Amino acid sequence: xxxxxxxxxxxxxxxxxxxxxxxxxxxxxxxxxxxxxxxxxxxxxxxxxxxxxxxxxxxxxxxxxxxxxxxxxxxxxxxxxxxxxxxxxxxxxxxxxxxxxxxxxxxxxxx
Amino acid sequence: xxxxxxxxxxxxxxxxxxxxxxxxxxxxxxxxxxxxxxxxxxxxxxxxxxxxxxxxxxxxxxxxxxxxxxxxxxxxxxxxxxxxxxxxxxxxxxxxxxxxxxxxxxxxxxxxxxx
Numbered sequence: 001x002x003x004x005x006x007x008x009x010x011x012x013x014x015x016x017x018x019x020x021x022x023x024x025x026x027x028x029x030x031x032x033x034x035x036x037x038x039x040x041x042x043x044x045x046x047x048x049x050x051x052x053x054x055x056x057x058x059x060x061x062x063x064x065x066x067x068x069x070x071x072x073x074x075x076x077x078x079x080x081x082x083x084x085x086x087x088x089x090x091x092x093x094x095x096x097x098x099x100x101x102x103x104x105x106x107x108x109x110x111x
Numbered sequence: 112x113x114x115x116x117x118x119x120x121x122x123x124x125x126x127x128x129x130x131x132x133x134x135x136x137x138x139x140x141x142x143x144x145x146x147x148x149x150x151x152x153x154x155x156x157x158x159x160x161x162x163x164x165x166x167x168x169x170x171x172x173x174x175x176x177x178x179x180x181x182x183x184x185x186x187x188x189x190x191x192x193x194x195x196x197x198x199x200x201x202x203x204x205x206x207x208x209x210x211x212x213x214x215x216x217x218x219x220x221x222x223x224x225x226x
Contacts (some may be wrong), residue, residue: 004153008182009211030212031159031212040219041196041219042115042202042217043154043202043204044217045214045215045216088153090153096159096166097142097159097209097213098154099217100156101154101155102153103151103152104152104153
């Protein structure tokens with residue numbers, strides 16, 4: 001089946017690292033994505049990882065993929081107040097382009 | 112490059128009324144998606160078009176929802192009649208093609224409130 005689970009809320013202090021976790025069920029997903037949604041705005045693609053990779057780094061963002069456990073994480077280094085938003089993990093079963101989203105993790109960054 | 116445009120941004124209607132949303136994708140994008148995002152949840156795909164043909168409408172409540180993309184560019188999503196549970200943000204996205212390698216770009220969404 002197609003299902004993506006995320007924890008609902010994370011609070012960190014400015015300058016700390018944030019780690020947002022996600023589990024997915026469809027092993028045929030070729031790509032896994034992280035999207036960011038700020039209040040009143042659409043979804044912004046942050047980064048993605050191909051299913052045959054273990055890790056991808058992009059500036060302050062690090063994505064880790066454990067394909068055996070179907071676990072994905074997003075680490076944000078040196079978290080800033082501007083990083084406060086809802087973060088969605090998404091899988092793409094097969095190669096159809098269809099995105100299956102988790103319910104989102106609200107990241108609160110305290111000054 | 113212009114992004115995905117949607118209108119209206121907000122709509123308030125009473126239950127049993129009809130409503131229509133409009134989406135203009137990024138120029139040259141063959142694939143267009145409509146997602147429904149209920150408050151506190153992630154977006155859920157309603158329908159996927161490739162040019163003017165439907166690729167996936169398995170989660171579209173066809174008794175009340177309809178969508179079209181007649182010339183393979185703009186698209187409209189209609190709800191008739193609306194129910195209270197249709198209150199949500201309706202997001203349109205487009206991508207170059209329909210494959211997982213093609214990034215989806217999202218519009219700002221239309222927030223629908225059904226009273």
